[in-house]
Amino acid sequence: MTLFQIEVLVAVANRGNFTRAGEDIGLSQSGVSHTIGSLEKELGISLFVRNRNGVQLTAAGEEVVASARIILQQSSRIKQIASESVGLLHTTIRIGSFPSATEHLVLPLIRALNGLYPQLETRLFEGTYPEIKEWLRTGVVDVGFHILPEADLDGILLxxxxxxxxxxxxxxxxxxxxxxxxxxxxxxxxxxxxxxxxxxxxxxxxxxxxxxxxxxxxxxxxxxxxxxxxxxxxxxxxxxxxxxxxxxxxxxxxxxxxxxIGLVVRSLEDCSPAVLAFLREAQRYLSTSN
The missing domain is CATH 3.40.190.290 (D-Maltodextrin-Binding Protein; domain 2)
Incomplete structure (x- = not known):
């Protein structure tokens, strides 16, 4: 079973028709039919009941498609993680921090990330909690080490x-x-x-x-x-x-x-892939090193 077969299977289940599913994924009707037929042969079950109006999932097909949707979601997440990590290879992350966090958290984290992403550049701005909040608000820094909870910012606990x-x-x-x-x-x-x-x-x-x-x-x-x-x-x-x-x-x-102590940003929804990757790597590294 291939990821391509799973994508075709979900497309057919969504549309209930081989032709319309093919239009969605750029495949001919015969190509869709052949792919589903090969998958059914491999699994040894019928996934769809064919009729003149289209196709309907069998009972077994319903269960298979439910699992197939999960696989596609995980595949999408894997691609997102890879994209975010690639973003860390050629970028600059500007970090706001306060003194005790700098010594015990930021510097070890930067050393670890430099080993994983040699071309990642980091810039450090050290100040007080209010200064870090202002730097985030005005775009001086991308992320900040800060005390949680902080009502005006999105954060992850470290x-x-x-x-x-x-x-x-x-x-x-x-x-x-x-x-x-x-x-x-x-x-x-x-x-x-x-x-x-x-x-x-x-x-x-x-x-x-x-x-x-x-x-x-x-x-x-x-x-x-x-x-x-x-x-x-x-x-x-x-x-x-x-x-x-x-x-x-x-x-x-x-x-x-x-x-x-956590890492904060103005909005997790508006973060760039590189910043999201930095947050993920920081959480992973600091959760295992403390």
Missing amino acids: VKDPLKAVVAVNHPLAKEDSLTFEQLTTEPFIMPMAGCELLLYNEFGKRNLKPQIKYEVVDNATILAMTEAGIGVTVVPELTLPTNLPQVKVIELAPPVYRQ
Whole structure:
């Protein structure tokens, strides 16, 4: 059985007539008849009942055609995937990202894609969440790493980044294996202001808690230095933590809270084949590497 035979079979089932099916697919009536006859001989069953008004599917033919339609759908999907991948061979993808995503997600992804698609070019624009949204809106970038959900953009989830409590090593809370938001409200709090503050305000709010915010700081290194000095406690995403920590203790939150990082575009429906292929490859690579 060939894909061509399946295409002819579905065309005849759709039209109920060999001649009209042939007109749809550019085949003569005799060519259609010969193709269906060969398929029936190969399968050992009758697919159609012939009459003067056309043809009707037999009971077995109905089941065969149902499966044939699925095969054609999958064949179309295979061609689409191939087309998208070919699009990655000779294109430039402009990526918006924020610092922790750049280090832990974007750079490993670009290295992996360069191995698969040597002629793929990537350009990286690093900024804040609002800047990434604006770059997408104005067409500066094609895709952006961003926190999900984002109401104004279409996105796919890539990574769940756990939030961690951070205290000085000599802080009374440092002996705890895990910390609750209730415990954190009893201490001076350093609020990270690079975008994570929205998630933290939401988590405190869900519990009807009001943190003692003493400082609002954007730079992660400054936040950790202030925490090390005992000025306050904080909560930051795990991906923002450096490999060599200062004199601080990183503690699990109870219950766990995650920053959901994804790739976003203005509209999945309007994406080019190359961008769709990039999204697919990014999701595949990052889901297997994390």
